[in-house]
Structure formats: C-alpha cells, structure tokens
C-alpha cells in the first residue's frame with residue numbers, strides 16, 4: 665500500500681523537497697484554492713498532491729475556456745481525484761458537465 669502525503673508541497677518519499685518544485689501549488693501566489701482542494705481530497709485519493717495540482721489546473725483550463733465534454737475517470741478508488749475535478753468545476757460555476765466514474769467496486 666502506498667503512503668499518502670499530507671503536505672501540499674511535492675516531496676520525496678523521505679520527506680526532502682525536490683530541487684524543481686514548480687509543479688506544486690504556489691501558496692501565497694494565487695494557488696490557495698488548489699491547496700484547499702488538495703487538503704480536502706487527500707484522504708480519498710492515492711494520487712500525489714503534485715498530480716492533483718496538475719489535474720485541478722487542467723480542469724480549470726477546460727472550464728475557463730468552455731471546452732465541451734464530460735469528465736471521466738477510469739479507476740476511481742475512493743473518488744478523491746474526481747472530487748478534486750468536481751470541486752474545481754464548482755468553483756468555476758461549471759455545473760452542467762457530466763462526470764462519469766468507473767471502477768470494479
């Protein structure tokens with residue numbers, strides 16, 4: 665079983681911070697909303713904070729540019745990644761898009 669990280673900062677397994685940290689939220693630089701989402705969904709996802717960060721930015725881009733289509737996740741586990749996508753859509757006022765989740769359950 666993989667360990668889940670509690671921090672929003674990207675870290676190595678031993679807790680050290682990688683040299684290139686540009687892939688994580690810039691707390692104090694306008695990414696506080698992403699940090700809040702990461703904190704909220706971490707108990708429900710195996711996905712790293714850095715990847716949830718990327719997911720939120722991608723969904724934000726799709727909503728901001730009104731790119732049509734559903735959000736689909738194949739293999740959701742406890743749903744944390746989709747929660748992050750849904751919270752990002754909600755924040756953008758995008759409430760019409762279909763969200764489809766697949767798993768063996």
Ligand SMILES: C[S@@+](CC[C@H](N)C(=O)[O-])C[C@H]1O[C@@H](n2cnc3c(N)ncnc32)[C@H](O)[C@@H]1O
Pocket residue numbers: 708709710711738739740741742743744745746766767768769
């Ligand atoms: C690594 S976990 C997914 C983690 C998830 N994306 C998250 O945010 O934590 C892989 C998931 O894929 C599901 N899965 C594996 N094989 C599958 C299949 N053939 N069809 C549907 N779901 C599958 C498992 O049940 C598990 O929930």
